[in-house]
Amino acid sequence: MIDINIEKTLQGSSKDMQLSINLQIQEQEFVAISGKSGSGKTTLLRVLAGLESAKGTISVFGKRWLDGHHTLAVQKRQIGFVFQDYALFENMSVEQNLLYVAQDKELARHLLELTELSSMAQRLPARLSGGQKQRVSLCRALMKRPKLLLMDEPFSALDPSMRLKLQHDILRLHKEFATTTLFVTHDPSEIYKLAQRVVVLEDGKMIQDGSPKDVLLKTKGSQKFSLQGEILEIYKADVIYVAVVAIGQQIVEVVLDGHEAQSFIVGQGVQVSTKAFAPTLSALG
Amino acid sequence: MNTLEAKVSKIESIDGVSIVSFVTLDVELRMMSLGLNTPIEVGSEVLLGVKASSIALVKNLHGILSISNQLQCRIDSFEEGSLLWSVKLLFGEFRLESIVTKSSAVKMGLKRGDEVVALIKSSELSILEVKAKG
Structure with missing residues (x-):
């Protein structure tokens, strides 16, 4: 040893x-x-x-x-x-x-x-x-x-x-x-x-x-797909809200409800997570 | 994110895949999960989460559905958009929100006070927090 x-x-x-x-x-x-x-x-x-x-x-x-x-x-x-x-x-x-x-x-x-x-x-x-x-x-x-x-x-x-x-x-x-x-x-x-x-x-x-x-493996509760990012923008689209989040070199969008939209601010560091069942994979072209 | 307080009633696991059953307001809920690294056991009190866009609504439900989670709710209010409607529901003491397309809402003739069943697939339900151990 x-x-x-x-x-x-x-x-x-x-x-x-x-x-x-x-x-x-x-x-x-x-x-x-x-x-x-x-x-x-x-x-x-x-x-x-x-x-x-x-x-x-x-x-x-x-x-x-x-x-x-x-x-x-x-x-x-x-x-x-x-x-x-x-x-x-x-x-x-x-x-x-x-x-x-x-x-x-x-x-x-x-x-x-x-x-x-x-x-x-x-x-x-x-x-x-x-x-x-x-x-x-x-x-x-x-x-x-x-x-x-x-x-x-x-x-x-x-x-x-x-x-x-x-x-x-x-x-x-x-x-x-x-x-x-x-x-x-x-x-x-x-x-x-x-x-x-x-x-x-x-x-x-x-x-x-x-x-x-x-x-x-960064997890949040039972959510297995978890990445750290920063909120760049939150905007309303019809009755839903969309948060634009920067993760590393990529930008992703996450749909929020009204209550969630109020609880986050632009510039905030966040964990983007979802259950392992939701994401799909496709080959890089 | 919709939240529901519930108590773990059963945990079944095989090869890292788990089905966890919960009870909330005398209704059984089930969650499909890959691995369980949240420290839960039967009797643990947890906060469950489900996205508003993952709740489907049904009126006059009959027949047998594969969807594990069926919550009897009453419509409290609406936010009506051009394409989407946000439907605010009351499930006992819990307030839930469902996002449905306007066309579905109109087709179903949804109105305040209606009794509807909120459907949540077990793979869409997640544990957000363990509030108390069993």
């Missing part, structure tokens, strides 16, 4: 924030860390990696990484780290990038095969696409057979189709290597597809911890 119990004061733009994490992670678990920017997600990963200091204790499968003033050096932590930027050695080929971490040609060959990069083993990073570079970063992170894989929004610079490919690779690699993984992301579909568990941070505190379905 990984047992994290840390405190750290973070300097925010307006006020200081206390990062306070008490988290236990089982071996082989895939945990998504979610939350708004500035909630402490990246700092948590950096503390785990040993790149930042913190008060408290971190023990990883019986080994103390942090204990009062004693800190285990970064290079002794057996961590794989995948960042948003690829951080590959530009003067080394894909294969050399992997072998630089560990001289294990067999593992390098196997990882490149799993991620369908075998044909690019001799290429320099400059000749790879963003998605390919990120897959190389992922392979490289696994070359040390780490005890813990840390990923900080590894997909955020990629286009949607590349994201899908990388998600697929991550699932395949997790199935094969069963590396305990902490994964920072904002994307609910990513969390749902990849993680067994999601921890939501807000202002440095853990505010939710559960299965992706329990945490992500």
Whole structure:
């Protein structure tokens, strides 16, 4: 088990924030860390990696990484780290990038095969696409057979189709290597597809911890289809009222009765919900 | 949103689909639901909701309907639009609103004081709030 119990004061733009994490992670678990920017997600990963200091204790499968003033050096932590930027050695080929971490040609060959990069083993990073570079970063992170894989929004610079490919690779690699993984992301579909568990941070505190379905499915009573939006306009049409609501990049309309129309105001944040029986799906054209 | 206070009388679930029965003013109501993550049990007091546009009206009801929820109501007032009518109903102590097309309202000859049955499909009924546990 990984047992994290840390405190750290973070300097925010307006006020200081206390990062306070008490988290236990089982071996082989895939945990998504979610939350708004500035909630402490990246700092948590950096503390785990040993790149930042913190008060408290971190023990990883019986080994103390942090204990009062004693800190285990970064290079002794057996961590794989995948960042948003690829951080590959530009003067080394894909294969050399992997072998630089560990001289294990067999593992390098196997990882490149799993991620369908075998044909690019001799290429320099400059000749790879963003998605390919990120897959190389992922392979490289696994070359040390780490005890813990840390990923900080590894997909955020990629286009949607590349994201899908990388998600697929991550699932395949997790199935094969069963590396305990902490994964920072904002994307609910990513969390749902990849993680067994999601921890939501807000202002440095853990505010939710559960299965992706329990945490992500926003419901209101028995209403299963629920989205957050903002009322842009309420107008009367014949004897009914229509609220125009912005949800993300989309505008939707919701019919209200007179009583409801009076209880909402333009600009108000609202939850748009309906039962799971009402919405219909159609393929995107 | 129309609201009705009711008490849970029965919960049946299979594969995450549930049928919950309620009693309000001695009338049984039924709700179809996908999963039940509201903490209810038999005896819980809940606030049920149904959109005004999801209530159909019928006069002189006979025959057998698949619609689970049939509430005996009296027409209290109308708001008459060019295409739609908002019909204000009294179901015992509860006030309900039904939105129907003007043509239906005219065809039915709806007028103040009429006895009508409000029909609500079980999939249109939802729990808005749990007021008290059972």
